[in-house]
Amino acid sequence: MVATGKGKPVEVTTIHVPAPGPGEAVVQVQACGVCHTDLHYREGGISDDYPFLLGHEVAGTVAEVGEGVHNVEPGDFVVLNWRAVCGSCRACNRGRPQYCFATHNASQPMTLSDGTPLSPALGIGGFAEQTLVHSGQCTKVDPAARPAVAGLLGCGVMAGIGAAVNTGKAGPGDSVAVIGCGGVGDGAIAGAAMTGARRIIAVDTDADKLGWAREFGATHTVDASKTDTVDAIRELTGGNGADVVIDAVGVPKTYEQAFYARDLAGTVVLVGVPDPQMRLDLPLLDVFARGGALKSSWYGDCLPERDFPMLTELYQQGRLPLEKFVTEEISLDGVEDAFEKMHRGEVLRSVVTF
Incomplete structure (x- = not known):
């Protein structure tokens, strides 16, 4: 082809x-x-x-x-x-x-x-x-x-799983928000569920995609066409923001939402691929004041020889x-x-x- x-x-x-x-x-x-x-x-x-x-x-x-x-x-x-x-x-x-x-x-x-x-x-x-x-x-x-x-x-599923597991270091008891619930975003949701994250929030504008997200382990969903993404994630996390927020879309608006929807010491992971002409404008004081980590995840920071056999085995066991x-x-x-x-x-x- x-x-x-x-x-x-x-x-x-x-x-x-x-x-x-x-x-x-x-x-x-x-x-x-x-x-x-x-x-x-x-x-x-x-x-x-x-x-x-x-x-x-x-x-x-x-x-x-x-x-x-x-x-x-x-x-x-x-x-x-x-x-x-x-x-x-x-x-x-x-x-x-x-x-x-x-x-x-x-x-x-x-x-x-x-x-x-x-x-x-x-x-x-x-x-x-x-x-x-x-x-x-x-x-x-x-x-x-x-x-x-x-x-x-x-490719895509590994990128999503790795964004949650390898790059975001999601773990037991964490709150994880994923913006964009296509293949990569649902991979991130599945990865967060696999690590034992307590609260997994799926964000999208498509009701069908939000339904799919629940099948992969999302505990809560946010329809971004009807409510403010940042406010909704904060409300679902006791007003604090999520421990890990994964932007699986990769446009300035969703990255800004991810930035402000994380906890003060939380982690933002960009795994959605931006177009070359896109630019981001954030107040530098907000970047300084919020601490935590801003990370990019390329191929989910995976090592194929380590991750592919392990994830295949988890799939075979019915755990992924x-x-x-x-x-x-x-x-x-x-x-x-x-x-x-x-x-x-x-x-x-x-x-x-x-």
Whole structure:
């Protein structure tokens, strides 16, 4: 499934996937989620390196590996990630690999049948029967997990869970507010519930999304189209504000709401992705006076080798409702329609299955 130009409908076409070179692996794709980031690529919101091979929330089986690959072998069931850490940059050397500055991707390009190089979404390109990645992008998980569910850990759901667990450090007894209840926001809600947060407040303007949020563990909901978000969160937290407030939208208005809806020593986590032109204006005295922490969460500050197998196991145990994120399973030619459903807020995740 290829995006050939800004705003053009995506197309199913034939591509060439080369044999894996040193450090690379070819993965037989079994499922790939339709993420909003794929739509950003189609619309030119990330770069203009068309044509793009879309898709990145992948679960599949390793088909072939190149020279020097030892972490996976043919037949392994894997979830792909777009943050394959290098292990040697200044972040990795300081014990902070989740901030790696030199992550790996495959060296060889996949191409159209005429030889035109493809730009794979987030270095993966999962809307294809096979894709070529760096072996470090492959994380082995329990092969009993359903591919359509496990693959969602590859991006949005992991970003949300990690925003609550890894970045926000939500814990037992905490109050957590999540602004924006799409896939990432509901991931944050599920993550907060998993940690034992006492009060989990979901904020959105869509009644259906607020209903979904309750399924993932929200104890309270706020319809931001009918009430002031900051006042509502404060009222639900004894007038203090929440211990952790997660902005899963990523626009100046929701970030400002998150800032003022937290407790004085609370934490704000930005996991929604802003557009490049957006600017934020906050009184510096308010930033100084409120203490606490203002954090950004990129990919949920995850370490795939640590987090993917653990979360898959929790899902298998029935302690993490990942299956509730899958609204529908579709064929490859249903991606364009899935984008429209995403626009209308009708789905959490459409998942392409092969």
